[in-house]
Amino acid sequence: MQQNALFTKALAGDNLTCIEGVELFNHTNVRELLALANEIRYKFIPEKKVSWQIDRNVNYTNICISGCLFCNFHCTISQKERGYTITPGELRTKIEELRKLGGDQLLLQGGLHPLYDITYYENLFQEIKSTDPLIKLNALGPPEVAHIARISKLTIKETLSRLVAAGLDTLPGAGAEILSDRVRKILSPGKPDSKQWADVMREAHRMGIGTTATMVYGHIETIEERIEHLILLRDIQAEKPLGTPGFRAFICWPMQNTGTKLGERYKTEASNPVEHLKMVAISRIILNNISHIQASWLTIGMETGQLALHSGADDMGSIMIEENVVSSAGVKNRMDAQRMQQTIREAGFEPWLRNQDYTPR
Numbered sequence: 001m002q003q004n005a006l007f008t009k010a011l012a013g014d015n016l017t018c019i020e021g022v023e024l025f026n027h028t029n030v031r032e033l034l035a036l037a038n039e040i041r042y043k044f045i046p047e048k049k050v051s052w053q054i055d056r057n058v059n060y061t062n063i064c065i066s067g068c069l070f071c072n073f074h075c076t077i078s079q080k081e082r083g084y085t086i087t088p089g090e091l092r093t094k095i096e097e098l099r100k101l102g103g104d105q106l107l108l109q110g111g112l113h114p115l116y117d118i119t120y121y122e123n124l125f126q127e128i129k130s131t132d133p134l135i136k137l138n139a140l141g142p143p144e145v146a147h148i149a150r151i152s153k154l155t156i157k158e159t160l161s162r163l164v165a166a167g168l169d170t171l172p173g174a175g176a177e178i179l180s181d182r183v184r185k186i187l188s189p190g191k192p193d194s195k196q197w198a199d200v201m202r203e204a205h206r207m208g209i210g211t212t213a214t215m216v217y218g219h220i221e222t223i224e225e226r227i228e229h230l231i232l233l234r235d236i237q238a239e240k241p242l243g244t245p246g247f248r249a250f251i252c253w254p255m256q257n258t259g260t261k262l263g264e265r266y267k268t269e270a271s272n273p274v275e276h277l278k279m280v281a282i283s284r285i286i287l288n289n290i291s292h293i294q295a296s297w298l299t300i301g302m303e304t305g306q307l308a309l310h311s312g313a314d315d316m317g318s319i320m321i322e323e324n325v326v327s328s329a330g331v332k333n334r335m336d337a338q339r340m341q342q343t344i345r346e347a348g349f350e351p352w353l354r355n356q357d358y359t360p361r
C-alpha cells in the first residue's frame with residue numbers, strides 16, 4: 001500500500017497490519033511519522049493537556065527464579081547476603097513517605113519468589129490496606145500472577161479473585177518486554193511465556209480489573225516483533241467486555257543493559273531519542289483502541305519525554321519516588337512534582353494530576 005493510503009487508513013482509526021506497521025516505521029520520514037501520531041493523539045485527547053501522577057514503586061523482594069538477562073536487581077534464594085523481602089515496618093515507612101509527598105498509590109512489584117504462594121500476597125495486601133485503607137494498590141504483573149497461580153495450584157481467575165479480595169486495585173502490564181517466545185526464551189528463560197502474559201490480562205479484563213500494557217524494546221528483537229507485540233495488545237483490548245477499563249495506557253521504553261548479562265552477551269544499541277520517539281508514534285498509530293500513551297521520561301530523559309508529547313503521547317507517567325530495577329541497570333533520571341509540572345508546561349501543555357484510572361485527583 002502507498003504511504004498516503006497508509007496515512008489515510010491510520011487517521012481513520014482502522015487496524016493496520018503488521019506489514020503496514022513495519023512499512024510505516026521503517027520507511028516514513030521521521031517528521032511525518034511523528035506528525036501523524038500527534039494528529040491521532042488529538043482525536044483521542046482533544047485538549048492540550050498532559051496528565052501525570054505521584055506513586056511509589058516498592059519492590060517487595062528481589063529473590064527471583066526467572067534469571068532475566070537484563071536484570072541486575074534480582075538474586076537467587078541461596079544468595080543470602082543479597083536477597084531481601086520487605087518487612088511490615090519498612091512498608092509502613094514507605095507508605096507514610098508516599099503520603100507526605102501527596103501520593104496515594106503503590107506500584108508493588110518483585111521477583112518470582114520460589115516459595116511465596118497466594119497466602120503471602122494476601123497477607124501483604126491486607127497489611128497495606130490495614131495500614132492505609134485509601135491507598136491504591138497497582139500491584140504485581142502478569143508473570144507474577146501466573147507464577148503465584150502455578151505454585152498455589154490455582155487458576156488465574158481464582159488467583160486474581162483472591163488478590164482483589166485482599167486489596168489489589170489494578171494490575172500493571174509489567175514483564176511483557178517483547179511478547180515473542182523466541183525473544184523471551186533468550187531474555188527471560190524462567191518467566192511465564194507470552195501466552196500466559198496475554199491470558200492473565202484477558203482474565204483481568206473479563207473481571208473488570210484496570211490494567212496497563214508495556215514494551216521494552218531495543219535488544220534482540222526485530223521491528224516485526226515489536227509491531228506484532230502492539231497488534232497482540234490491540235487484539236486483547238478488542239476482546240475486553242464493554243464498559244470495562246481494559247488497558248488504560250501503553251508505556252514503552254528502551255532496554256537498559258549497563259552491566260547486565262544481556263550487555264555482555266549481545267551487542268545492543270544504546271538508547272536513541274529518535275528511535276524512542278518513533279516507537280511512541282507507531283504505538284499511538286497501531287493502538288487504535290488504547291486511549292493513553294505515556295512518554296516514558298524515566299529511562300530516556302525529560303527532554304525526549306517532552307518531545308514524545310508531540311509524537312503521540314499524552315501522559316508523562318509518575319514522578320517515581322522510588323525505582324530499583326532500571327536504576328540498577330544504569331538509569332539515573334529523577335523528577336519531583338514541581339519539576340514534572342514545569343517540564344510539561346515547557347513542552348507547551350497544561351499539566352493535570354491524575355489517579356491510576358485517569359480521573360483527576
Ligand code: SF4
Pocket residue numbers: 062064065066067068071073074110111112143188191
Ligand atoms: S526482571 Fe523481574 S522477573 Fe526478571 S529476573 Fe528481574 S525480578 Fe525477576
